[in-house]
Amino acid sequence: MSLFQTLSVSASGMSAQSMRAQTITENLANAETTRTPDGGPYRRRDVVFETQSQSSPFSSVFQQELSPDAMGVAVAEVREDTRPPLLRYQPGHPHAGADGYVGYPHISPVEEMVDLMGASRGYQANVASFNAAKDMVQKSIDLMR
Amino acid sequence: MSPIHGMRPPAPVEFPSTAGPLRPGAGGPSFKTIMAQTVEKVNGLQKNAQATALRFLQGEPVEVHQVALEQQQASMAFDLLVEVRNKMVSAYQEVMRMPL
Amino acid sequence: MLGPLGEQAARYLDLLSVRQRLVGANLANLDTPGYQTKDIDFQFEFLSAANSAQPNVIEPGGLVVKNDGNNVSLHRETRLLAENALRFNVATTLLKGEMRMVRRAIGDGRNG
Numbered sequence: 001m002s003l004f005q006t007l008s009v010s011a012s013g014m015s016a017q018s019m020r021a022q023t024i025t026e027n028l029a030n031a032e033t034t035r036t037p038d039g040g041p042y043r044r045r046d047v048v049f050e051t052q053s054q055s056s057p058f059s060s061v062f063q064q065e066l067s068p069d070a071m072g073v074a075v076a077e078v079r080e081d082t083r084p085p086l087l088r089y090q091p092g093h094p095h096a097g098a099d100g101y102v103g104y105p106h107i108s109p110v111e112e113m114v115d116l117m118g119a120s121r122g123y124q125a126n127v128a129s130f131n132a133a134k135d136m137v138q139k140s141i142d143l144m145r
Numbered sequence: 146m147s148p149i150h151g152m153r154p155p156a157p158v159e160f161p162s163t164a165g166p167l168r169p170g171a172g173g174p175s176f177k178t179i180m181a182q183t184v185e186k187v188n189g190l191q192k193n194a195q196a197t198a199l200r201f202l203q204g205e206p207v208e209v210h211q212v213a214l215e216q217q218q219a220s221m222a223f224d225l226l227v228e229v230r231n232k233m234v235s236a237y238q239e240v241m242r243m244p245l
Numbered sequence: 246m247l248g249p250l251g252e253q254a255a256r257y258l259d260l261l262s263v264r265q266r267l268v269g270a271n272l273a274n275l276d277t278p279g280y281q282t283k284d285i286d287f288q289f290e291f292l293s294a295a296n297s298a299q300p301n302v303i304e305p306g307g308l309v310v311k312n313d314g315n316n317v318s319l320h321r322e323t324r325l326l327a328e329n330a331l332r333f334n335v336a337t338t339l340l341k342g343e344m345r346m347v348r349r350a351i352g353d354g355r356n357g
Contacts (some may be wrong), residue, residue, distance in 0.1 A: 004328055004331075006328060011324035012320070018320070022320070057284065057321075057325060058287050058332075129277065
């Protein structure tokens with residue numbers, strides 16, 4: 001596996017962690033949202049990662065080399081929480097149902113914050129490996145000077 | 146999981162040695178032959194280095210350090226050859242300067 | 246004058262400059278609604294014999310389209326930026342090596 005493929009893999013890691021962070025931020029912002037355009041309260045979203053072969057932009061577009069060594073990551077899907085919403089008894093609430101209950105999303109801000117820290121660390125780790133690969137290639141080039 | 150392939154260690158440049166006392170007409174390869182062989186070896190190294198560099202430019206999975214090492218090897222061998230030649234030429238000139 | 250490696254390296258540098266310019270444009274338009282990522286088919290352009298012709302600008306596929314129609318991926322462009330710069334260094338160093346070799350040959354012919 002060429003060092004340049006490492007760049008692809010790290011970049012895919014950064015992309016994936018960034019999307020994860022974005023999703024978590026959406027969850028945090030909508031932790032108490034009781035009405036969405038689709039009707040009903042906000043549903044917690046989660047990202048699902050899967051491995052994805054990385055192709056290099058330096059190989060011909062018509063012969064993308066999908067090397068089995070360069071396994072990066074991609075977001076397979078953004079899954080919504082399918083559980084019925086959390087119900088709280090608030091008869092005066094504008095979005096209350098006939099029985100006086102309001103539906104809330106199953107979002108715990110503490111859990112989301114911890115997850116966000118994980119996404120941030122993951123992003124930083126990928127940036128570090130990206131820079132490491134760059135340095136290594138630069139050092140190899142310096143051999144020729 | 147594919148095995149990790151190590152880098153090929155750089156091949157040492159062997160200049161043919163003629164250890165032993167010099168005896169006129171004693172046989173063994175002449176200097177001309179030795180020089181010709183060495184030039185061939187250096188030429189070979191340079192051709193390899195060029196080929197590897199070209200393959201890298203064409204997008205094949207060649208590592209940068211492989212290109213770098215082969216370039217440097219070829220360059221060093223070439224420089225050494227040129228120095229040897231220069232020394233031989235100046236030695237010849239010195240001999241020619243000797244008064245008879 | 247420089248031999249096949251020198252000429253190829255020079256062509257490589259030309260293509261890399263074009264690509265880097267496109268990456269710069271893509272990054273500048275990171276938030277422009279409707280903007281599509283631009284690139285060149287690097288290997289194809291390099292391997293085809295056409296020399297001074299300008300390479301064709303294509304729009305690479307497989308990119309995620311955001312809500313405003315923009316499909317620029319920050320990470321793809323940053324990665325290309327880094328790889329372009331590194332490959333540029335490799336090519337310039339190769340060219341320098343070639344030139345030094347030729348100059349050495351000229352110089353020693355004079356002194357010898």
